[in-house]
Amino acid sequence: MKKLFFWKSWTAAERISALAVLILLAAALLYLLAWSGIFSGTGRVKWDIISLVHDMAVPVNRLKLGDFEFVIPAPSVYITEQYAAPLMLPDAAAGLFFLVVALAGLSVVLAALTTLSRFWFLGGLAVLVPLLVFSRTEMLVFPGLPERTLLLLALVLYGGTGYYLQAFRQDVGIASRIALFTAISAMLALVTVTVCSGPEPAYTFLVYSLPLWLIPAVIFMLVSATEILYGIVWLTTSKSAHMGGRSLLNFSVIGGLYLLVLVFAYVSNTRMADWGLALVPVWLLGACSGLIGLTGFRLRCESTEGHLPFRESGFWLYSGLFLITAGVTGMAVAAGNDPLLEVLEDSVINSQLGMGLAFVFYIIANFLPLLRKGMQVHKVLYKPMNFSLTRTRIIGVALVAGLFSMQNLFPVRQGIAAYFNGLGDLHTLTSQYTLAEQYYKMSLQQEFQNHKGNYALASLARIQGDNNAAIYYFRQATLKKPSPQAYIGLSNLLAQEDLYFEAMFSLREGQRAFPRSGPVLNNIGLLYARTNLSDSAYYFLSSAEKLADDGVASVNILGVLSGVLGPEALDSLAGRSRSAGNLSWNANRLLVGNLAGKNPAEKSRNDALRPDSLLSAAGFAYWMNYTYNQAANDSTLARKIRQIASKNDLMAGDLLLASAHADFYGGNKTKALETLLALAGNDGKDSGLYHKILGHWFLQTGLYDKAIEQFSEVSEPDAVIGHAIAQSLSGNPVSGIIVLERLKESGTDSLEIARLQNAVTSLVPPRSAADSLLAAARKGGTEEAFRAALRYNPYDPALVAGVAAYLGQQKAGVPKAYAVVVDALRFNETSPLLWGEYALLSLDMGLSDQAEEARENVRKFADDAGYHDFSTRYHAKWSLKQKEKEDFR
Numbered sequence: 001m002k003k004l005f006f007w008k009s010w011t012a013a014e015r016i017s018a019l020a021v022l023i024l025l026a027a028a029l030l031y032l033l034a035w036s037g038i039f040s041g042t043g044r045v046k047w048d049i050i051s052l053v054h055d056m057a058v059p060v061n062r063l064k065l066g067d068f069e070f071v072i073p074a075p076s077v078y079i080t081e082q083y084a085a086p087l088m089l090p091d092a093a094a095g096l097f098f099l100v101v102a103l104a105g106l107s108v109v110l111a112a113l114t115t116l117s118r119f120w121f122l123g124g125l126a127v128l129v130p131l132l133v134f135s136r137t138e139m140l141v142f143p144g145l146p147e148r149t150l151l152l153l154a155l156v157l158y159g160g161t162g163y164y165l166q167a168f169r170q171d172v173g174i175a176s177r178i179a180l181f182t183a184i185s186a187m188l189a190l191v192t193v194t195v196c197s198g199p200e201p202a203y204t205f206l207v208y209s210l211p212l213w214l215i216p217a218v219i220f221m222l223v224s225a226t227e228i229l230y231g232i233v234w235l236t237t238s239k240s241a242h243m244g245g246r247s248l249l250n251f252s253v254i255g256g257l258y259l260l261v262l263v264f265a266y267v268s269n270t271r272m273a274d275w276g277l278a279l280v281p282v283w284l285l286g287a288c289s290g291l292i293g294l295t296g297f298r299l300r301c302e303s304t305e306g307h308l309p310f311r312e313s314g315f316w317l318y319s320g321l322f323l324i325t326a327g328v329t330g331m332a333v334a335a336g337n338d339p340l341l342e343v344l345e346d347s348v349i350n351s352q353l354g355m356g357l358a359f360v361f362y363i364i365a366n367f368l369p370l371l372r373k374g375m376q377v378h379k380v381l382y383k384p385m386n387f388s389l390t391r392t393r394i395i396g397v398a399l400v401a402g403l404f405s406m407q408n409l410f411p412v413r414q415g416i417a418a419y420f421n422g423l424g425d426l427h428t429l430t431s432q433y434t435l436a437e438q439y440y441k442m443s444l445q446q447e448f449q450n451h452k453g454n455y456a457l458a459s460l461a462r463i464q465g466d467n468n469a470a471i472y473y474f475r476q477a478t479l480k481k482p483s484p485q486a487y488i489g490l491s492n493l494l495a496q497e498d499l500y501f502e503a504m505f506s507l508r509e510g511q512r513a514f515p516r517s518g519p520v521l522n523n524i525g526l527l528y529a530r531t532n533l534s535d536s537a538y539y540f541l542s543s544a545e546k547l548a549d550d551g552v553a554s555v556n557i558l559g560v561l562s563g564v565l566g567p568e569a570l571d572s573l574a575g576r577s578r579s580a581g582n583l584s585w586n587a588n589r590l591l592v593g594n595l596a597g598k599n600p601a602e603k604s605r606n607d608a609l610r611p612d613s614l615l616s617a618a619g620f621a622y623w624m625n626y627t628y629n630q631a632a633n634d635s636t637l638a639r640k641i642r643q644i645a646s647k648n649d650l651m652a653g654d655l656l657l658a659s660a661h662a663d664f665y666g667g668n669k670t671k672a673l674e675t676l677l678a679l680a681g682n683d684g685k686d687s688g689l690y691h692k693i694l695g696h697w698f699l700q701t702g703l704y705d706k707a708i709e710q711f712s713e714v715s716e717p718d719a720v721i722g723h724a725i726a727q728s729l730s731g732n733p734v735s736g737i738i739v740l741e742r743l744k745e746s747g748t749d750s751l752e753i754a755r756l757q758n759a760v761t762s763l764v765p766p767r768s769a770a771d772s773l774l775a776a777a778r779k780g781g782t783e784e785a786f787r788a789a790l791r792y793n794p795y796d797p798a799l800v801a802g803v804a805a806y807l808g809q810q811k812a813g814v815p816k817a818y819a820v821v822v823d824a825l826r827f828n829e830t831s832p833l834l835w836g837e838y839a840l841l842s843l844d845m846g847l848s849d850q851a852e853e854a855r856e857n858v859r860k861f862a863d864d865a866g867y868h869d870f871s872t873r874y875h876a877k878w879s880l881k882q883k884e885k886e887d888f889r
Contacts, residue, residue: 010311013175021108021319022294028101028326029287031094032333047485047519048084049552051584051617053077056563058594060628060661061696065766068759070725072696072718074661075654075689076628077621078559078591079584081552082526083519085474085489087459088452090335090425092203098330099206102213103185105323109216110158111177112316114165116308121166125159127215132158135209140196150192157184174316199430206331207422213328214343214415220321221286221347222400225355227293228258228285233363234296234378237371248371255360261285262353269342269349270407283329286348290322303382303389332418335425338481339443339450340418346404346411354399362392410447417446421453433460449480458489467493484510484517491523503527518548522556529560537561551582558588567596583607584618590625601633613647620651627658631665638662638671653679653686657693664697667791670823673697680710688714695722701795702765703827704730717746724760733761770798783807783816790820797833800824804837814844832862836870843877851878 010018057073113124132154138147161184165172192201236250261279266272269282294315301314308314325344332340365387367377382389404411424439437460443453458473474490477483487510494503504527510520525540537560545553557573565573570592586605593599608622609615615623627641638659645655656675664672673694680690695710704726711723720743724736737757744753773789780786786803793799800820807817818841824834839854851874858870 011173013173014311017175017178018315021323024101024104025319025323025326028098028323028330031097032326032330046086048086049081050084052080052082053617053621054080054559056591058591058628059597060594061693062597063696063699065725065763068763070696070699070722072692072722074628074657074693076591076594076624078562078588079618079621080526080529080556080559081584082492082523083488083552084492085459085485087428087463088336088455088485089428092200092429094334095206095331096202098327098334099202101330102324102327103189104182105320105327107181107185108178108316108320108323110162110181111174112313112320114162114177115174115313118166121162125162128158129155131212131215134211135205137205137208139198139204139208140192140201141198142195143197150188154188157188174312178316200426203429204426207426210340210419210422213324213331214340216321217325217328217344218347220290220325221351222355222397223318223321224289224293225351225396226359227289227296228352229255229356229359229363230296230378230381231292232258233381237375237377239376247374247377248368251371259353259356259360262349262356265349266353266403269346282345282348285352286344289348289352290325293318299382335422335452337418337421337452339414339421339447339452343411343415343418346407350400350403354403355396357399358392358396361395362387362389413446414450417443417450417453420446421450421456424453424456428456433463436460449476451477451481451483451486455483455486455489462489462493467497478509482510482513484514484520487513488519488523491527495527500527500531516547518544518553521547522553525553525560526556529556534561534564551585555582555584555588558585558592562588562591562595567592571596583622587618587621587625590622590629594625594628599629599632602630609644613644615644615648615651620648624654624658627662631662634662635666638666638668653684657690669697669701669791669794670826673827688716688719692716692719692722695719695726699726699729701793701827703795705830706827715742715745717743717748721756724756725763728760728763729765736760768796768798769793770796770802773799774802777803777806783810794820795824795828797824797828797831801833801837804841808841808844814841817841818845830861832858832866832870835861836874839874840877843881
């Protein structure tokens, strides 16, 4: 184990440089491991979530008359949320991070090349220069300079500095060399980003420079291909591993299993057979091989007899190539570029299988006797006795080439497809969708089943409204390397075309491919809910709720089941949810409260209203349900809803109805009635609903004649029942029975009509709460207490008279009392008691003409005894006022 810490004899500068390289490498690898959807071809695609608003009636207008309850529901809404396939844009920030990693690796490799002999240094430059040319740096134009300025600058700085260090300054340490090349890379990057005139210069370089990173990555995979076998040899022969003396048997078993894993991976990747076996992820094989090589490569350097010293060159060359490989892998994952990922996977498998077979032969040819004796072969593994390492490597490279040729060089076509996908991404980022579409189609010409190209074309077709093309490309995206996003995009488009069964089939296929995908299960549940299969909907939504932590499934469970389950069951579902912070979930929770008649006081959410007051679907549902739920608890709510309605024209009708509800139950019944009468007068599609709600409110306030007028405007069954109730409560039960006969026109059963007739004839007006309310107000002894009592029913004659009497006795209170009575008379214009109060208050205010008109109305509506009592009071006050006038004169 002591040899693992190979840098202990190095200088401080070398150790610091090595530590920096290893930290950057570890950060890149951990970033990849933490990435959701790593190596799946989907990258880190975020879901789009579509909020859908559904209508539902809530029984918020209730009138209890003994054992009979009359309900007129109000329109409300609930939310369902479905996942939608997003536009698969690359994660540019992550891609640029990995570009920095790759540039750091390139700097380390260039620094290492300058420590080699001139032959190997020039050989390295011979590889680098074409790769830089193929990077199409002319796409990054500096204003006023030739197109290839950046290429020339890079060649001069990299090549010139490298040649100077290799030829004249061999005394410069490796740490200084790395720092110098890193500074050059940073300077070139800074100049490119700040001076280049084109859009997205950094990402442009990332896309066009793919060959610069891919070729070194493939070379690294060849170089590190035998490192796992080295680790197996160490594991089976080292005394530190405590594997006993049976080295040959242990090596045969473990090495055989490793080669078997590679064979299965090769067969699976090349589609030679569908064995359904993926014993070890390919990315794990590549990562393990690279990490083992950080120490194993030291022995290989020692076997070169000084041509490749590990401390001065070998470690840096290896770690630099490792950084480049990690960088290009990260770029592929950040873009969801599955052809590029498959090229890397094929390179890992083919390299380790081809080189591994040759290396196993090398081990057997050279060390079979030592393995039989259980000796520590790992110490002399790169010191062959019979068969040289050079011939082994030649055979291994030939086997690797043979494995690639057995695929008809398909990985080469995949690399080209990946390149065109990158160009498509670049033009998508810059909103050049026509060019992006062309590049994605060129990608499909190279590999027609690649997920990235098909998915991107489906997304672009959907943006352009071409659903048929989008469906075709989404289907293609599910053929080879599918993703949950592709299945959901396909099913959503099929559902839009009313192809329910095809949409369900695609989602169930997605479920088989991704059984633990919460979004797929969620959308299956919503499809079942569309056909009223509530049990199946709940099964899939609850399964999705367990797998996803974004609260979408919880929103849908409450919404979908709100019209199916009882209030207690819904309360239970809401109580165990983990989505209390979700606005959509809270909208549905309030709906459940409205269905159950539960409305404990609560404050509105701060996130329910944007600064510009424009409502999202979730915001609209929240405010509708919150208003119906909290109308009695917040007297300022109606005004707030009217302000929101003024900024949301498309939702104004529903919001104004909700504001009227808040006014009616929150203490301003006159404003509520005025609002709803104005809405009903527009003769829109909802005018019938407005008339029914008005009729119900007039029933609640005891204005039965007004209720009859409103219910008479509508022929729906609940309006007919309301009309009959109003007739019965106004003292005409026979008329109520006759009205109920109209239910036959709507197909109501005769027995049900008879039951309603029996119930209606027995109805009696509810007892007025005026006495108790006035008693409580007198106990409070303040104007606010009396006004609070008045808010219960500002049209109840006894209540209005009591409040007016109190106000009239207060200093300067007659105008207030007068206003209270006038307000009551706006809707209760047939009450003799109110007209009497109006007449008396008119006298108090010196309005004798109005007083006389009011006296005539009292004569019109009151019976003889009532009018006699009023007349006595009226003449007494009239005489008093006349005397005061004479005294004043």
